[in-house]
Amino acid sequence: MSLRTEILTSLETVIQIPTLPEVVMRLQHEIESDDTDAAAIARIISEDPTLTLKVLKIANSVLYHVGSEIVDVRQAVTRLGMSELRNLVYAVSVLRLMPDLPHIDYKRFWRHSISVAYTAKSMLRCCGAESGVGESSVSGLAFVAGLLHDLGILVLDQIIPEQYALALNMAGRNDGDSNAGEAGGESLPLCAAEQKFLGISHAEVGGIILRQWGMPNSLVEAVTFHNDPLSADEHRTLACIVHIANFVCNNRGIDNGTSVPPEGFSDACWDWLGLSVEEIPAIIDMADQDAEKSQTLMLLASA
Numbered sequence: 001m002s003l004r005t006e007i008l009t010s011l012e013t014v015i016q017i018p019t020l021p022e023v024v025m026r027l028q029h030e031i032e033s034d035d036t037d038a039a040a041i042a043r044i045i046s047e048d049p050t051l052t053l054k055v056l057k058i059a060n061s062v063l064y065h066v067g068s069e070i071v072d073v074r075q076a077v078t079r080l081g082m083s084e085l086r087n088l089v090y091a092v093s094v095l096r097l098m099p100d101l102p103h104i105d106y107k108r109f110w111r112h113s114i115s116v117a118y119t120a121k122s123m124l125r126c127c128g129a130e131s132g133v134g135e136s137s138v139s140g141l142a143f144v145a146g147l148l149h150d151l152g153i154l155v156l157d158q159i160i161p162e163q164y165a166l167a168l169n170m171a172g173r174n175d176g177d178s179n180a181g182e183a184g185g186e187s188l189p190l191c192a193a194e195q196k197f198l199g200i201s202h203a204e205v206g207g208i209i210l211r212q213w214g215m216p217n218s219l220v221e222a223v224t225f226h227n228d229p230l231s232a233d234e235h236r237t238l239a240c241i242v243h244i245a246n247f248v249c250n251n252r253g254i255d256n257g258t259s260v261p262p263e264g265f266s267d268a269c270w271d272w273l274g275l276s277v278e279e280i281p282a283i284i285d286m287a288d289q290d291a292e293k294s295q296t297l298m299l300l301a302s303a
C-alpha cells in the first residue's frame, strides 16, 4: 500500500483524527440559517459550560472594549455580534484539538493560525470592493479558512509521526535537534516535500478533514489551495486571501511552529485580488495589530 493510500485510509478510520466540538457545528448552521436570533445562539453556546466561561472571559477582556461587564452569553451575542462570537468560539475550540504532537510547537502553530485568521478577515477591507467578497458572511469564511488552513500539518504529525518528521526535514526543518535536509538533497517547500515523500500535502489533508466535517466548499477549497491559490476554481479569491495572510504573518515572524522555512509567495494572487503596492503598508500594519490580538486571545483561551 502506498503511503498516500495509507494516509487516506487513516483519515477515514483512525480515531485520533480531530473533530470539531458539536457546539461549533451547530453554531455554524444556526448563524447560516435565515431566522436565527441572539437567544438561539446564546442557548447553543451555554450548553458547553467551559466554552461559555472562556467566551465571557474573552468578551470582557481588553480585546473588546464593551463598557459594562458582560455577564451572560446573550449579552455577548448582542454586543459582539454573531459573526465575531462565532469566530471566538472557533478559536477557543480549535485550541482543544490534539495538544500532544511530536514535531509541532503547538502554541506557535495556533498563534500563527489565529493571526492568519484575523489577517485574512482584515484583508477583506483592502480587497472587498475590487473582488466582490466584502460581504459580512464572507468575513466569517475568511476567518475560519485562515484559522484552519494548516490543520493538515497537525493531522499528519498525529497519524504518521515518523514519516512526517522526515518530510519536515526534507523541507529544511531546523528546530535545534534535527538536521535540515536529513531526508537527502536540497530542501523543498513544505507542500512539495510532503507531496514527494508522502504522496499528499498538508493542504490536501486539511481539505479532506474539512469536507469530512461538513464544512462549506468555499472553506474546503481555500484550505486545499492555500499554497497554490491560482489552482483554486470557484473560491480562488478566498484561497488568495488566505495565501497572502499566511505569507504576511510568516513574514512578520509569526510562523506555524513546524520550524521549516515559510512557503513562497504567488505574485499572481496579488493581481487576482486587485491589490496595489500602496496597500502593502496597511496590510502589514493590520497584520501587526492582528498578531497582538492573537497573542492575547491565545493567552486567554488557553489559561
Ligand SMILES: [Fe+2]
Binding pocket: 149, 150, 202, 203, 226, 227
Ligand atoms: Fe500551509
